[in-house]
C-alpha cells in the first residue's frame with residue numbers, strides 16, 4: 364500500500380492504479396524515508412530517561428515511528444534525545460558525542476532540566492540548558508515529560524525533516540563542513556572555549572584596575 368502523503372497533488376492517477384503507482388517529488392520521498400527511520404542514540408542522563416525507556420517499550424511502541432533501533436554508537440545515530448539533567452561534568456561528553464554523529468543530525472531536549480536546567484537551574488554543578496552548547500531542534504517541556512509528550516516531540520522532529528529540501532540541506536552544500544562544537548573544559552568550573560577571548564579580556568581589565 365502506497366502511503367497517501369507521498370502522492371503529490373495535481374497529478375491524476377487512475378483509481379485502479381492508486382495502490383501501485385505514485386507520482387511524487389524527490390524531496391518528498393527522500394524526507395519520507397528519513398523521517399520514518401530516525402535512529403536515536405541510546406543514552407540517558409537522569410529521571411527523564413526512565414520515561415524515554417517507557418516510550419520505547421510495548422505500551423507506547425516507538426517502532427510505529429521507525430525509531431525503535433536505539434543505537435549504542437553516535438556514528439550510527441541521527442537523533443540525540445537529551446533526557447535528564449545536564450551536569451557540568453557530563454556536558455563535555457555530550458558535546459563529544461554530538462560531534463561524532465554524522466549529518467544529518469537532530470537534537471531533542473527532553474524535560475525541564477535538558478531545556479533550561481529545570482529545578483537545578485542555579486545549581487553549582489548543572490548546565491542551565493543543553494542549548495548553551497549544542498543546537499536543539501525540539502524542546503519537550505515537563506518534569507518529567509510523559510511518553511506521550513516525547514512522542515509528540517518526535518513527531519515534531521519528523522515534521523521538521525519532512526520540511527527540508529535536498530537543494531538547501533546544509534550537509535549537501537559545497538565548502539568546508541560546519542565547524543565542530545568546541546568541547547567545554549571542566550576545571551574548577553566549566554569553561555566554554557568559544558568564550559576564552561572574552562574571559563581573557565575581562566581578566567586583563569581587572570589586572571589593569573588592580
Ligand code: SF4
Pocket residue numbers: 409410411412446447448473474475476477481482505506507508
Ligand atoms: S526534568 Fe524533572 S524528571 Fe527530568 S531529569 Fe530533570 S528533575 Fe528529573
